[in-house]
Structures are given as C-alpha cells and as structure tokens.
Amino acid sequence: MTTRLVVHAHRTHASRLVMQILNYFVLGVLGAVFLIPVYLLVVTSLKSNSAVSLTTMWSLPNSFGLSGLSQAWQQVAPDMLNSVYLAVSATIVSAGIGSLNGYALSKWTFRGSNVIYFFILLGMFIPYQITLIPLLRVLDAIHLFNTIPGLALVHIVYGIPIMTLIFRNFFAEIPTDLVEAAQIDGTGYWGVYRHIILPLSIPGFVVAGIWEFTQVWNDFLFGVTVTEPPHQPVTVAIVNIAGSQHIQWNVLMSSTLIASLPTLIIYLILGRYFVRGLLAGSVKG
Amino acid sequence: MSVLPETDQTISSPPTQAIRHRRRLSPNKVWSLVTLTPSIILLAVFVYYFIFWTGYVSFSNWNSFIQNMSWNGFNNYIAVFQSFRFQSDLRNMVFFTVGYMVGCLVLGMLLALLIDQKIKGEGILRSVFLYPMAISAAATGVIWNWILNPTTGLNLILKALGVHHLPQWYLSTAIVPNFNIGYIQGGLPLALVAVLIASLWQWTGFAMALYLAGLRAIPEEIKEAARIDGAGAFRTFWSVILPHLRPITTTAVVMLMAASLKVFDLIYAMTGPGSNFVTDLPALNMFDTTFQGNEFAQGAAIATVLLILVLIFIIPYLIYTIRREAA
Numbered sequence: 001m002t003t004r005l006v007v008h009a010h011r012t013h014a015s016r017l018v019m020q021i022l023n024y025f026v027l028g029v030l031g032a033v034f035l036i037p038v039y040l041l042v043v044t045s046l047k048s049n050s051a052v053s054l055t056t057m058w059s060l061p062n063s064f065g066l067s068g069l070s071q072a073w074q075q076v077a078p079d080m081l082n083s084v085y086l087a088v089s090a091t092i093v094s095a096g097i098g099s100l101n102g103y104a105l106s107k108w109t110f111r112g113s114n115v116i117y118f119f120i121l122l123g124m125f126i127p128y129q130i131t132l133i134p135l136l137r138v139l140d141a142i143h144l145f146n147t148i149p150g151l152a153l154v155h156i157v158y159g160i161p162i163m164t165l166i167f168r169n170f171f172a173e174i175p176t177d178l179v180e181a182a183q184i185d186g187t188g189y190w191g192v193y194r195h196i197i198l199p200l201s202i203p204g205f206v207v208a209g210i211w212e213f214t215q216v217w218n219d220f221l222f223g224v225t226v227t228e229p230p231h232q233p234v235t236v237a238i239v240n241i242a243g244s245q246h247i248q249w250n251v252l253m254s255s256t257l258i259a260s261l262p263t264l265i266i267y268l269i270l271g272r273y274f275v276r277g278l279l280a281g282s283v284k285g
Numbered sequence: 286m287s288v289l290p291e292t293d294q295t296i297s298s299p300p301t302q303a304i305r306h307r308r309r310l311s312p313n314k315v316w317s318l319v320t321l322t323p324s325i326i327l328l329a330v331f332v333y334y335f336i337f338w339t340g341y342v343s344f345s346n347w348n349s350f351i352q353n354m355s356w357n358g359f360n361n362y363i364a365v366f367q368s369f370r371f372q373s374d375l376r377n378m379v380f381f382t383v384g385y386m387v388g389c390l391v392l393g394m395l396l397a398l399l400i401d402q403k404i405k406g407e408g409i410l411r412s413v414f415l416y417p418m419a420i421s422a423a424a425t426g427v428i429w430n431w432i433l434n435p436t437t438g439l440n441l442i443l444k445a446l447g448v449h450h451l452p453q454w455y456l457s458t459a460i461v462p463n464f465n466i467g468y469i470q471g472g473l474p475l476a477l478v479a480v481l482i483a484s485l486w487q488w489t490g491f492a493m494a495l496y497l498a499g500l501r502a503i504p505e506e507i508k509e510a511a512r513i514d515g516a517g518a519f520r521t522f523w524s525v526i527l528p529h530l531r532p533i534t535t536t537a538v539v540m541l542m543a544a545s546l547k548v549f550d551l552i553y554a555m556t557g558p559g560s561n562f563v564t565d566l567p568a569l570n571m572f573d574t575t576f577q578g579n580e581f582a583q584g585a586a587i588a589t590v591l592l593i594l595v596l597i598f599i600i601p602y603l604i605y606t607i608r609r610e611a612a
Contacts, residue, residue: 020402020404023399023402023404024404026399027396027399027400027404027410030396030414031410031413031414034413034414034416034417034486035413036432037417037425037428037429037432037486038416040428040431040432041428054436054437055437055441057431057437057438057441058441058442097323097324100320101320101321101324103320104316104317104318104320104321105317105321107317108313108314108316108317109317110314110317110318113317113321114607114611116321116325117607118603118604118607119325119328119333120324120325120328121603121607122332122599122600122603123328123331123332125543125595125596125599125603126332126336126592126595126596127546127547127568127588127591127592127595128547129549129568129571129572129587129588129591129592130335130336130339130588130589130591130592131331131332131335131336131339132339132571132572132575132576132588133338133339133342133575133581133584133585133588134334134335134338134339135331135335138330154331157327157328157331158331160324160327160328161328164324188312188313188316189312189313189316189317190316214419217421218420218421218422218423219421220421220422220423220549220550220553220554221549221550221572224553225572225576235421235423235424235550236423238423238424238427239423239426239427239553239554242427242430242554249431252427252431253428253431256424256427256428259421259424260420260421260424263419263420263421264416264419264420266419267412267415267416267419268412268416271411271412271415274418274419275415275494278415278418278491278494279494279495279498281540282495282536282537282540
C-alpha cells in the first residue's frame with residue numbers, strides 16, 4: 001500500500017496539474033449551463049417591449065428598457081404582497097410551534113415519544129394531493145376558503161413536521177448537563193426553555209425560518225387549489241400570466257424574476273443556513 | 286428526592302442523549318406531552334383524518350359536482366387503472382423516476398467529487414449548482430418552457446450550429462420504442478426528456494450537497510489516496526469512497542424517489558399533460574380529474590394510489606432512521 005503511494009507520488013506532480021485544469025474546465029462548463037436560466041431571465045427582463053423578439057432572445061439587450069419590469073411589477077405587486085403576508089406569518093407560527101415540539105422531543109422524551117415523532121414526521125412526506133378534497137371542505141366550513149389566512153393555516157399545519165425535525169435535531173446538540181444543572185437549581189420545564197434553550201436557539205431559528213419561508217413562498221399546489229385571484233400567491237400568478245393568450249416575453253420573464261427574487265436573495269446572503277435546512281430535511285441528524 | 290441517582294445515570298450517558306428518567310410521569314414529561322398536543326391534534330386532523338376521508342371518497346359514487354357518498358366499491362380504482370390517461374401516467378412515472386434519480390445521483394456525485402478537490406472558488410461553485418433549489422418549481426417550469434420551446438430557445442442555438450433535425454422537446458409525440466401495452470404505447474416518451482432536463486437542473490444541487498457533506502465526513506488520508514491520479518484513483522473511489530457514501534446514497538434515493546412521485550408544479554407550469562398525455566404524471570392527473578373534471582371519487586382513488594406508492598419507501602426509511610438514532 002505505502003510503496004504504491006510512493007511510486008505514484010513521482011508521477012503525480014505534472015498530471016495533477018492537468019487534472020486540476022480539467023476539473024476547473026468541467027465545473028466551469030457545467031456552471032455556465034446552470035446559469036443559463038438566470039441569464040435569460042435577467043437579459044429578457046431588461047429588454048424594452050420593442051426590443052423583445054424571439055429570434056434574438058439570447059443576445060444582450062441593445063436598448064435597455066425597464067418597461068418589462070415596470071409592467072410586470074404593476075401586474076404582480078398585489079400577488080407579491082399576498083406571498084409576503086403568507087410566507088412571513090406561516091413561517092413565524094410554524095417555527096414557533098416547531099421549536100416547542102423540538103424541545104419536548106429532544107429534552108423530555110417519554111415512553112412513546114418516538115412513536116409521536118414518527119407520526120409527526122410522516123406528515124411531511126405524504127403527497128398533498130391526498131389532503132386536497134377534505135381540505136377544501138374544511139376551509140369552506142370555517143370560512144377560510146380563498147383567503148390568505150386560510151392558505152397560511154394550511155402552510156402552518158404542513159410545516160409543523162419539518163420545523164419539529166429541524167429544532168429537535170438542533171436541540172439534541174445542546175448538552176443535557178445544562179438542562180440538568182438548571183433543574184437542580186429548581187428551574188421547571190418552561191424556565192429551562194426560556195432561559196437555556198431559547199437563548200441558544202437563534203441559529204436554529206435562522207435555519208428553520210429560511211427553510212420554511214422558502215417552502216411557503218415557492219408553494220404552488222396549495223395556492224392553486226385553495227385560492228383564486230386576487231387572493232393568489234405570486235407563484236400562481238406567474239403561471240397564470242404564462243398561460244394567457246398574448247404573452248409579452250419581457251413581462252413574463254420580469255414577473256418570474258420578481259417572483260423568484262426574495263428567495264434568491266435570501267439564498268445568496270444566507271446560503272449556508274439554507275443548505276443546513278436542506279440537509280436536515282433528509283431526516284438524518 | 287430522586288434527583289441524585291438520576292443525574293448519576295445521565296452523566297454516564299453521552300451528553301447529546303435526552304434525559305431518561307426512571308420515574309414514570311414526572312411533571313416535566315406531562316408538560317412535554319402537553320406541548321406536543323396541539324400539533325398532534327392538528328396533524329391528526331389534517332394528515333391522518335384527511336387520508337381516511339380521501340380514502341373513503343375513493344370508494345364512493347361522488348363523480349359529479351354533487352356530493353354522493355354512496356358505496357361504489359373498487360369501481361373507481363378499476364376505472365382509473367383502465368383509463369388511457371392513468372396508464373400513460375404509470376409509464377411516464379417509471380421513466381421519469383428512473384431518469385430523475387440516476388441523473389441526480391450521477392451528476393450530483395460528479396459535482397461533489399469535482400468540488401471536493403480543494404479548489405479555489407468552491408463556495409461560488411456550490412452556490413451556482415444549488416441556487417435552483419431556492420427557486421419555485423413553478424418559476425422553473427415557466428423558464429424551461431421557454432428555453433425548450435421548439436420554435437425558440439435552445440433550438441435557435443442548435444440551428445445556428447447547423448443541426449438540421451431540431452428536437453421537438455416537450456412537444457414531441459414520439460415514444461421509443463413503440464409497442465402496445467394495455468391501452469397505451471409503451472416506451473419512453475421523448476417529451477419527458479425536456480421535463481427531466483428542467484427537474485435535473487433544479488434538483489442536482491440537492492444530491493451534490495448531500496454527497497459533499499458525506500465526502501467531508503471521510504477521513505482526509507483516504508481522500509488523499511483517491512485524489513492521486515492514475516489507475517489508483519478509480520479503484521480507490523470504487524472500493525473506498527463509494528462504500529463510505531452508501532448511507533448518503535440510501536438517503537438520496539429515498540428522498541428523490543418521494544420527490545419524483547410528487548412532481549406537480551413543474552409539469553403544470555411547463556407542459557401540462559401533453560398531447561396523448563406524454564408528459565402527464567399521477568399528481569397532475571389527480572388535480573385535473575378532481576377539480577376540472579369534478580370526478581372527486583376517481584381523483585381520490587388516484588391520490589390514494591399515489592400515497593401508497595410514496596409510503597412504501599418512506600415508512601421503512603423513517604422507522605430505520607429513528608431506530609438507528611435511538612440506539
């Protein structure tokens with residue numbers, strides 16, 4: 001084993017350089033391919049109505065124009081506001097509930113708590129089509145059908161599993177000794193949560209918050225089922241624009257860009273936390 | 286007070302483990318259960334009762350706008366499985382799921398290996414391959430509908446490069462190889478390739494992130510050996526790195542499988558069912574059948590089949606993961 005490595009070491013110097021160049025080349029090409037949609041989105045958004053033509057869709061705008069963006073903004077601004085209300089409220093409530101659940105399931109396990117955990121977790125893997133028919137009935141009965149609060153309620157409930165998972169795994173890493181010590185000092189269940197767990201859980205809230213915000217913002221299925229214009233989230237709005245008869249490409253691409261910007265910006269600034277949420281969603285701790 | 290023996294017991298156990306009291310019901314455990322109760326009730330209603338409800342609808346006669354819950358036995362399931370559309374869905378689902386999983390795993394693994402070579406600009410590259418995960422599937426569908434539109438988009442470039450037979454992408458009606466099976470044409474509908482490209486663009490970063498996390502957990506000496514080129518590199522990868530990544534692969538397969546069975550937004554926004562349902566999938570079929578066709582019972586039957594397909598993979602995986610963690 002060792003001798004083979006030594007023999008290899010002689011050859012590696014030059015060929016490693018070649019490998020490295022090849023490595024960068026492949027990654028560069030693939031990276032460019034991955035960026036194509038963003039290139040087209042931005043370039044088309046910046047073309048004026050007259051400059052938009054399908055035959056020149058790949059070229060840079062020869063005359064910059066914000067008409068597409070401003071028209072798109074006028075069209076989707078109300079839907080953007082809907083999505084903001086929706087995502088912010090659902091994220092706050094869901095993350096709050098999730099942190100309480102995570103605390104209970106990580107620090108105060110009892111006989112059967114793993115079974116409860118299992119049934120909570122399963123809720124995030126079901127295809128939500130199975131819930132749609134009853135969901136419409138129930139929302140109708142409580143007068144929340146076709147309202148943003150109704151859609152927020154749906155997202156809060158179906159966000160509970162992943163929020164619980166993220167916080168449970170996050171709290172599992174807080175040393176039990178801390179909880180123990182506080183308990184000996186006479187601090188009770190809620191005292192431990194307020195004085196020990198909560199102050200340590202800010203990164204947990206960032207991860208959970210970013211994840212839930214992105215999920216709710218990007219949802220389409222519940223939005224298209226539970227709401228109608230003008231109470232629709234922005235994802236539904238852009239699909240409706242795309243499906244309309246006379247499409248102005250710069251307006252459509254501008255709307256899509258505007259609709260994607262909030263989550264994209266969060267990703268660019270706080271990508272590290274987004275990845276943690278992404279990996280947490282794969283269950284393994 | 287029984288505080289002392291309990292602390293003795295927990296000190297000997299790893300700090301990350303939860304406190305396990307010997308006492309049956311301490312007030313704190315009651316609080317723990319109380320904390321969980323609202324979520325338990327909400328999920329009992331919105332997940333489990335709704336599943337039961339939809340399951341019940343799937344055995345009813347509710348196939349018009351007027352609710353009719355009279356018993357219809359398995360007739361809805363029979364009708365669904367005999368329909369041209371659902372048979373097409375099953376064919377598409379098989380090809381889509383396989384293409385999606387293999388594509389994501391292979392491409393994700395490749396990207397992870399290339400990025401894990403101590404290269405410069407690693408952070409930027411990771412961001413570039415992962416940002417599609419932050420964009421909605423609806424927006425993804427709208428964008429790729431444009432890029433893969435046969436009359437514009439990518440075909441403009443192919444045309445400029447001198448390609449004569451331009452691909453029809455998602456408008457293609459070709460199925461290869463074409464053989465009769467049930468009521469439908471068996472084989473891969475070429476239109477699905479366009480949908481696969483869009484979903485690989487979106488999800489490859491997920492597999493890459495998983496594999497990168499896995500690679501980072503492998504001891505440095507082992508990776509160093511793999512980094513050395515020549516005949517050794519491939520061998521080391523195959524017999525050392527890959528086995529280390531097996532748990533990651535299991536996770537990725539289960540997650541991607543569940544995700545691919547649930548694909549809805551992307552198809553809805555990008556192609557719709559397609560002519561002769563070449564790009565249709567069960568999730569979209571359920572939605573159309575229920576809310577456009579008002580055939581609630583048949584829609585419920587499709588949803589139930591879809592649920593069962595997902596649960597077959599998810600339940601064993603969840604049980605395995607929670608058990609392993611508790612051990």
